[in-house]
Amino acid sequence: MSDVTIFAPSPTLTITVEEHGEQPDIHLHPGGQGVWQARMLLRLGTSVTLCCALTGEIGRMLRHLLQDEGIAVAGIEREGSGSAYVHDRRGGHRDVVAATEGDPLARHDLDELYGVTIREGLRSRLVILSGPAGEEALPSDTYRRLAADLREGGATVVVDLAGDRLDAALEGGVDVLKVSDEELTAAGLIEDPSPSAVMAAMRRLHRSGAATVIVSRSAEPLLLLDGQGFLQVESPRMAVTDTNGAGDSLTAGVAAGIAGGETAREAIVTGVAAGALNVTRHGLGTGDPDAIAELRAAVNVRVIVDDTAAEVAQPVTGHVSPGGLAALAQPDDATRKETDR
Template identity: 65%
Template sequence: MTDVLVFAPAPSLTVTVEAHPSGDEVHVHAGGQGVWQARMLRRLGVSVTMCCTLTGETGTVLRHLLDDEGVEVAAVERAGRGPTYLHDRRSGERVAVAEEQGDPLGRHELDELCSTAIREGIATGLVILSGPDGDDALPPDTYRRLAADLRTAGARVVVDLSGERLAAAVGGGVDVLKVSDEELQDDGLVADASPQAVMAAMRELHARGAETVVVTRASEPLLLLDADGFLEVTPPQLEIVDTRGAGDSLTAGITAGLVRGETVREAVTLGAAAGALNVTRHGLGTGDLETIGRLRELVTVRTLDEPAGLDEPAGRVSPDGLAALATPAPPEEITS
């Protein structure tokens, strides 16, 4: 039995071509949000099972790549096209040669995937629900059902989602929700990224089913809200190579802290350190445990008072955002 289950419904096969002094260099990796989270968890010494679909030839390759990274795979295998991309970076810029989101899950495949997630989630007791590569891979309401069922079965649920998937998961109830202020704006949950607006949205998400809400704010300190109030968490500011994967490393670090028996308020410092190191690297969800541990000592935390006027209308979640949260999207029709 592993420590954590990562629900990653549709991971990607990524192929990148880069220039090398002696000729072209081709890199083949497993990719996608759940993969990056699992990769960082492994760097932090946490054992991981990934619940996913493996589709066609790309799925066969993905299984080998995940095995090589030390990730146990609980997969639904199927024929068809899986999420894949081929990028050419020989010019120094990322040029998409081919990109494929893959085939949506059929009704029976989705049933099998959810059953696998519940079974493995009960075994680990701690689950990250991550999004698929491809907007149409599965209905958003899947996340509401999984969050509710896993918590009913006694598992803790961490989610790193946005849009309809975020709304659905919160409707089912989650232990930890991680989201960025940019995603809150894109989803219409805040009118702007001011601290007052973001904190009001966090209050609303907490009231609607997220026990702890963590919001990242680009180069600004991240914010945490739980039953005891707000925290401001400031990681060390390091030189940025690539910001992609930083949020997923944060989520993985928080989850690793929970595995160690820490509270979320304690675990968020590990997550902040993991995210801080990840931006200094080209590899997404990468880093080493010793460096992350040293960076954790540089993370500062302070309690925030409830800001004046938090309950005023100007600081609240927008009406459209409230409607989206109050009424999770209905299940979409899925072909068998």
């Protein structure tokens, strides 16, 4: 039994060409949102089972690569075309040479994968629902059913989704939702990325079925809303190599903390530190766990006391330990008197 189960319906075989001296350096790795989350969870000492469809020869290769990384695979095998891409990075950025989303899941394959996910998710008690490689991989309603059934069985459900899949998961109910302000804009939930607009959207998402809502805001401080109110969480400023995978590292850090017994507002510190370190690296979902532990001290947390004006926040003196975060949600007597006027 693993600490965390990840629903990753269509992992991707990634082939990357880089430069080593004057010779091309070719790398094969498993990839995709769920895989990057799993990779960071392992770095943080959290065991993972990946529930996925392994399709054709690409799927057979992926199984070996995933297991070589230490990720337990609970997959269904099927024939067809799997998800894969070839990227050329010799010019210093990602040039797409070729890419395929793979074949959608057939009804019987989806039924089998659904059952595997329920089994593994109820064993681990914490499940991340991640997105597929393509829009047509599986019906969005799958996420509603999974979220509802897993929570009914007593599992904690964390989602990192957007669009129709996010709407479906919310209908089923989730414990932690992570989304970006860009995704909120694309969904028409905000017209501008201002803190007040984002916070209004977070309140709507909270009422719609997400117990905790986390919104990443690119270089701006992250926002968290739960039953105790809002937090503003500022990441340390790191020299950026590649921003891809930072959001998945954030989600993985939060899940690792929750699996270890923390609340979401305690676990957000590790999540932000993991995301910050990931942008300094070429590998997605990677990072030294000791470096992440040290970066936790550089994460600044503020409690937003007046949630009608996003700019009004009470700064924390120094850096807050995860154990002290819960107390921050309760304003002191002086603050209560000011906000009660």
